[in-house]
Amino acid sequence: MPLVKGNRRGSAPGGIATANPPTLESSDPECRWAAARGLAGHAEAVPALSAALVGETVPRVREAIMTALIRIGDTASVEAILPYLRSQNAGLRAAAIEALQAMPSAIAPFIAPLFSDTDSDVRLLATELARNIKASEATPLLCDLIEREQHPNVCAAAIDVLIEVGTPEALPALEKCAVRFAATPFLPFAISMAIARISGAKA
Amino acid sequence: MDDAEGPSSRAISISAEDVQRFCEFLYRRTGMSFTEGKRYFIDHRLEDRIAATGSSSFQSYFSLLRADADHEIEHLINSFTVNETYFYREDHQLRCMTSSLLGAIVSRRPLGSTVRIWSIPCSTGEEPYSVALWLMENWPHVDSYNIEIVGSDIDTRALRAAAEGIYGDRALMRLSRGIVDRYFKPVADGKHEIDEGLRDSIQFTRANMIDAQDMANYRDFDLIFCRNVLIYFDDASRRQAAENLYDCLRPGGYICLGHSESMSRISPLFSVRRFPDAIVYQRPEADHG
């Protein structure tokens, strides 16, 4: 019979684990990957992980560093990731917001300040964070944002979240938005969909 | 189809907008989508879940769902998918294994070398045994290589059952008469025991996919069947599990998910590969990072 009862490990030696312990500063991405993975959940490693994130160009390693920070999941982890919301790199911005979304309790106090950030790209990305909190908390935050917001794409992003979480409390703000953006493409569609959705939803 | 549902669930009305909200959430979270014609499918299951959770309204159920209280996401997904385990389930992936994947796996390997396949979670063993049976019945080169099959699960009771290898008729329903005769023998209570040689050749172990230390014991797999588990995990666990599985694969190794699962909802670590019989995911060959 060609079936052989294997051992879990296969015939390969231990690999990196038995050689020099992997470090975040290594020039070898495999080592940095292994080092980041080994630090998951170690709260004291936040500064090292944070430093490693700066200038990390290999997406997979970046992913592992962020996972390690998510597993720690405290305010320091959030603060380590926040700056990347301002990155020029679309992939890095997306990775950052995804990581922050995975830490709902740690990110909660940051949502309102992010909604008031001077950078419209940051405000736009931050709207996603309101998806993971209670509807009763998300609605006022999002309404406050759309009432002040001049940037159509930021409003559109906020409305995309409202359509999922919005309570009837959101209707007045949406109606005001409709007036402000009456001549802007897409917004009238988005707002009327959101109004219909929220009005039609049974309490 | 008239079920005997209690009056309480009938009293809760679900508007078209509620269903829209729910469908968008389900699509975003799992990738499952339903055409207009299949909407009754949703209404029914939604009503069931609202009743099962004792929710007084769609809205309170939806809040519960969004917060994944009491693993509601898992219960919900289970209600949409048939989670029965049986031999040769999703056989298109087994076919993909012999038609496409193994050829690539052994292409740069000498005859007589080892191919390592992992079923995790293996539950009560139907999956790893199916891999073994399928290989022996369908792979022309099965005698030219050593095949190591490992089956792992977090549930030790399931593992004990897997090691025992005793199954009822339902589990065998997709197997031909010939295969049942060749590889199973009848035992008490109308059940069937799988061939002792097969039982002895598969290594069953307890493993927790989210535990990196645990998973560090598993390396150099060419093919991993990881079906119908990743989609249930929360963000942090999913990332951890995906990174663990990546490390358990050889570069160029393949991973198969459940038929209603997609890496688009799980992890960017793997490349999408399309074969005639299935979409599978691959750990990149060289290190592209």
Add this chain to the structure above:
Amino acid sequence: MGDIGATAKARILVADDSSLVRLYYRSTLEKAGFEVEQAINGIEAMEKVLSQRFDLLIVDVNMPRMDGFTFLRSLRCGSNDVAGLPALMISTEAQMQDITEARAAGANFYLVKPVAEAELVRHVCVLTGVPL
């Protein structure tokens, strides 16, 4: 929606993580006689591109797990028959560097959000060769 298939002018895949944007493009393009499929990010887009026939891809830049640039670059360097599929890239960004990056990634055209219905239909017709 279900009967469009037989007489659709072309099949389009819309990749955008916003359900409202997808709904907007879908209703606009279906009214114009196109058949529309959706994807939520670059990974799902890749799965669908490899499994179904499309005439045009509409790709948002900012998507989770795999952004539009990464998806397009990956598509273009594949060695299969979909590598050359026309792609309309849509983004919130209007800087020259973004347009340059889109071109480098292999986009055939670039639009800035929010996109007007007429603008969308016009560009889709150009890129699919379907008369307006």
